[in-house]
Each structure stands twice: as C-alpha cells, then as structure tokens.
Amino acid sequence: MTARTPASSTRTALVIGGGIAGLVAAMALHKAGIEASVYEAYDDAVPRGRGSGRGGGMTIAPNGQQALEAIDAAQTVRAIGTPVTALGLRSWTGRHLAQLSPPEELPATRFVWRTELYEAIARETANREIPVHRGKRLLDATDTGAGVTARLSDGSLARADILIGADGLRSTVRKLIDPTTPKPHYAGTLTFTARVPSTELPSTSGVLYMCYGKRAYFAYQIFDDGSAAWFANLPHREPMTSAEAQAVGAGEWLKRLGEAFASDRTPAPDLVRDTPAEDLLITGPTETMPPIQTWSRGRMTLIGDAAHATPPTSGQGASLASESAVELARCLRDLPPGKAFKAYESLRRPRVDRILKHTTATPTATSAAARTATPKPAGPVSRALRDALLPVATKVGGAGGAVWGTWQFDHRIDWEERVG
Numbered sequence: 001m002t003a004r005t006p007a008s009s010t011r012t013a014l015v016i017g018g019g020i021a022g023l024v025a026a027m028a029l030h031k032a033g034i035e036a037s038v039y040e041a042y043d044d045a046v047p048r049g050r051g052s053g054r055g056g057g058m059t060i061a062p063n064g065q066q067a068l069e070a071i072d073a074a075q076t077v078r079a080i081g082t083p084v085t086a087l088g089l090r091s092w093t094g095r096h097l098a099q100l101s102p103p104e105e106l107p108a109t110r111f112v113w114r115t116e117l118y119e120a121i122a123r124e125t126a127n128r129e130i131p132v133h134r135g136k137r138l139l140d141a142t143d144t145g146a147g148v149t150a151r152l153s154d155g156s157l158a159r160a161d162i163l164i165g166a167d168g169l170r171s172t173v174r175k176l177i178d179p180t181t182p183k184p185h186y187a188g189t190l191t192f193t194a195r196v197p198s199t200e201l202p203s204t205s206g207v208l209y210m211c212y213g214k215r216a217y218f219a220y221q222i223f224d225d226g227s228a229a230w231f232a233n234l235p236h237r238e239p240m241t242s243a244e245a246q247a248v249g250a251g252e253w254l255k256r257l258g259e260a261f262a263s264d265r266t267p268a269p270d271l272v273r274d275t276p277a278e279d280l281l282i283t284g285p286t287e288t289m290p291p292i293q294t295w296s297r298g299r300m301t302l303i304g305d306a307a308h309a310t311p312p313t314s315g316q317g318a319s320l321a322s323e324s325a326v327e328l329a330r331c332l333r334d335l336p337p338g339k340a341f342k343a344y345e346s347l348r349r350p351r352v353d354r355i356l357k358h359t360t361a362t363p364t365a366t367s368a369a370a371r372t373a374t375p376k377p378a379g380p381v382s383r384a385l386r387d388a389l390l391p392v393a394t395k396v397g398g399a400g401g402a403v404w405g406t407w408q409f410d411h412r413i414d415w416e417e418r419v420g
C-alpha cells in the first residue's frame, strides 16, 4: 500500500442535502478523516427531493455499487437490491425489439425500492456517527476565505472549512456559487413511478423492460414474489410543478395513464390497473439541466444532481452522484480546498459529460430509451423505422448481441491512490 500523505488542510465540511449524494459524501469524507455534518431541508429520513418518496424504485448501476465499495458501503445496496439480469426493449405492439445483456465481469445492476435505499444509506451514515441535521434548509452562505458560514432556516448558523452543495436539481448552493447559473428546462413530460404489491402477470425473471408506448414511455420489471415496479413518462404540453401534479390526485393520474396506454399491447395497461393509488409516486415534471459551467468557487463546490443531473431514464443519476462524492473526498483528503476542487472537476467532468451526451444525443438502443423523456412520442413512420432498425442495430458489434452499458458501468475508483 502507498504511504498515506499527511491529512489535508480541510478538517471540517458542511454538506447541504441529505439525499444520496450528500450522505455518500459525508461517509466518504469521514473515511478521509474529515469531519462532515449534513444539513437536510426536510424532517424525514426519506427526503422529498427530486423523485423521492413512497412508490418509486430505481436501479443502481455497477459503477455506483463500486463507488460505494470504495467507502465500504456497497452492502447497503446489495442487501436490499434485486439483480437486473438484462435490459429488454419492446414496441407498443408487444414485439420484443432487443435484449441487452449486462457485462459479465461486473456486479449486476440492482433494482431497489427508493424508500429502502434511503433508509439503508441513512442507517449506514448513523452507524458511522455522522451528524445529520434534518429540518434545516440552507438559506445563504458566506465564504470568509478561511471557511464558510451557512445560514439555516431555523435561524442557526453552521461553520466549517468548506461547504458542499448536494442539494439536488434546484440547488441553492449552485446559485450562491454562480448567480447566472442556468435553470432546469421542462422536457414536456410528467414522470410517475409505482410499486405494484401484487399482480397476476408472470415474473420477467430479472429483465427490466423499456417500452416505446404509442403515446407514452413505460418501463417495468415484475419480480418473482408477484410484485412489480414501473415508471412512465406522460407527455404533457403545459409545465406543472410537482405540487400541482400531486394536487391532481393519484386516482385521476392512474385513470389518465390507463387511457394513455390503452392501445399498447404490453403489460402497461394491466400494471397501471393493478396499482393502488397510495403506491403511485407522482414525481412531477421531467426536467433537463443545461451543463453547469461553474461547479466550485472559493470554498464551496457541488456534487450529484446539483452539478450534473441526468435524465431519470439514464439509470445513472444516483451512481454518478456516488462516484462524485467519493472522488471529491479523495481530492480533499490529499489536497488543500482550491486544488482539491480543481482536481475533482478534472477527474469528473469528462466522465459525466460523456454520460450526459450519451443519454441525450447518441442513437443507441439504451440512449434511445433514455431520450424518451422528450415530449413528442414517435409518429407512425418513425415508429415503424425504429421497430425495424433497433433489432439490427443492437446485433451489431458482437456475436452474443449488444451489451448493456459497458463503458458506463466499468468504472472503479481506487481509494488508496493519491490525488495530485
């Protein structure tokens, strides 16, 4: 093992946001010998940030699990996650267009219920005795040159050597770092995810399916225990906030989703019908974020969705957030703050930019699925072309057919390696 450098000049850190990015960052900083305190706007352990709450599920990619492994926290996901053995693509006609296998040499992507993931990570953070202050929203922060003072919604102040903004897509810290930072754009769809406690439909035996519905996009997985998870993007011309969408009510949305999928010959209509209203999570508007030019200023920096939000369908948001959290902690362990933030950006920018580009622009099978966050479903001609070309496109490049996510998944952080 390489000799450890003397500890960096950073002794303490304020982490704003108690989502995945914030809690993983706090654990990574703790491992790096830096005392971290987390400040979360909401009271509950399952935060109501972007897409969190009852009903939803998500996948944690191999690269996300490997980031957690670097800080001895991979068990949080492995203990609760169901392996996803392949990614299937289906047309609204029910036709199976392609099946992509995961790279054999990497751990399987895992499906997790969102509430269970947050609870597991919160438990692990508590086991490491890291303070998490809930119900304290960051209002403002002052960089004094020697440290940062944060002003919180309960009137209290908190001080530390640095401040990390892990406060999600609508980050306050991002605006403090750069008041000209762009705002998220409405992508023309509303997002829903659900847990179906019980369905008569057969198990998909580990396969996660993405369906190009006639009117809307739908992804689903049916588990061996008879439960199922699904995700839908419903085109909606007028932008709606999450609160406005939630005010419409789960029963009404289930009715509208049932209508949107009525002519699809996939499990979508049955799964929507089998969903109890209380198990529908109305996430709200699908939003895309233009690239954030400035991640750091002085003693403040950004991680997770605050720095690099990906479309929900990319399946990479939480994994990239974990990678950035761990890399930032390595940099702060080995370098003083200014140099550490520079090193962190140069380690992270090329990778997150490449993944963002892939999920929003490249015409591959998986990114085609990711791009269904766009408002306009394909017309009849595009649908026919896609259904004809996708099976051919996914066969190209190997006798065994297409592999799902290779270069995105194959990313390992060497915690022991010195930065700089």
Ligand SMILES: Cc1cc2nc3c(=O)[nH]c(=O)nc-3n(C[C@H](O)[C@H](O)[C@H](O)COP(=O)(O)OP(=O)(O)OC[C@H]3O[C@@H](n4cnc5c(N)ncnc54)[C@H](O)[C@@H]3O)c2cc1C
Pocket (backbone or CB within 6 Å): 016, 017, 018, 019, 020, 021, 022, 039, 040, 041, 042, 047, 048, 049, 050, 051, 052, 056, 057, 058, 059, 060, 061, 136, 137, 138, 139, 166, 167, 168, 169, 170, 171, 172, 191, 192, 193, 283, 303, 304, 305, 306, 309, 310, 311, 312, 313, 314, 315, 316, 317, 318, 319, 320, 321
């Ligand atoms: C429907 C949906 C499905 C998705 N599916 C997947 C998937 O399958 N796989 C995947 O990897 N990713 C998925 N994602 C993306 C993933 O959820 C996000 O990328 C990830 O949760 C980002 O974590 P974060 O901690 O950066 O941000 P968030 O989860 O948004 O957490 C930010 C936290 O900061 C808090 N906060 C905000 N402002 C303040 C403030 N001023 N002071 C204090 N606290 C504050 C919020 O309350 C919140 O708890 C999905 C997203 C959506 C919406």
